[in-house]
Each structure stands twice: as C-alpha cells, then as structure tokens.
Amino acid sequence: TNQTYDDNNIFAKILRGEIPSHKVYEDEDTLAFMDVMPQAPGHLLVIPKQGSRNLLDADPAVLAKLLPVVQKLAVAAKEAFEADGIYIAQFNEPAAGQTVFHLHFHIVPRREGEPLKP
Ligand code: 5GP
DSSP states (O other), X not given: OOOOOOTTSHHHHHHTTSSOOOEEEEOSSEEEEXXXXXXXXXXXXXXXXXXXXXXXXXXXXXXXXXXXXXXXXXXXXXXHTTOSEEEEEOOOXXXXXXXXXXXXXXXXXXXXXXOXXX
C-alpha cells in the first residue's frame, strides 16, 4: 500500500504501555489482548509488535510469526469459551472497515445461534 504507518495509533500506544489493555498472550514479536468492544465473549486481537499499517503493507517475515500465534489463540479461545466455531477477521483500509491502523487479527469465539453484535 502507499499509505504509511503512524505510531500514534491506539495499538502502538498499547504496545508502548501508554494505555492499558487486558493482555492474554505476549512473546518477542506478538501481543494479544481483549477487544474493548467485544462482538462476542472472548473477542481478542492479535498484533505484531513491528509497526505495520495492515496486511497489505506487512513484511511476510512478520506474518510468518504472527499466523501460528493466531492459530494457537484461536484453538485456546475455542476451548476457553466453549465455542462451536471461531471467526477470524482482518480489515485493510477504511473502505474495508479498518479503524485502527496497526495490523490486527480479530479472533471471535462463536456459538451456534448466537448472532454477532452489529
Ligand atoms: P478494526 O480496525 O479491525 O475495524 O477494529 C479495531 C478494533 O479495535 C475494534 O474491534 C475496537 O473495538 C478495538 N479497539 C479500539 N480501541 C481499542 C482500545 O483502546 N483497546 C482495545 N483493547 N481495543 C480497542
């Protein structure tokens, strides 16, 4: 993408510890924390520590470390929230619904018959 990374975004502030978050996983390259406006119980966000605006401008080496963590946390969330399935979402640029401009994957536990919040 021709857009740039701005480290004033809210997830960059979470990474720097400037604003609080409910962290559920952290390693050298990756952080996961609960979404403040969950679409369903257990909705969490997984982000790389490296600053990427979104998937379109991410370094493939960053993605290679991130996706196994997304998988591990999806499995853990399915178990912890006794979910029937796991919805994973990821938006790129405002036209597609991106509101925070630091790459993130949504992990949302889903249960049969439980609609997503709008
Ligand atoms: P997206 O950019 O993928 O549309 O959504 C950004 C997500 O970040 C939303 O689900 C929103 O609820 C979440 N979010 C926005 N601000 C904060 C925050 O300060 N803390 C946390 N934990 N989540 C946030």
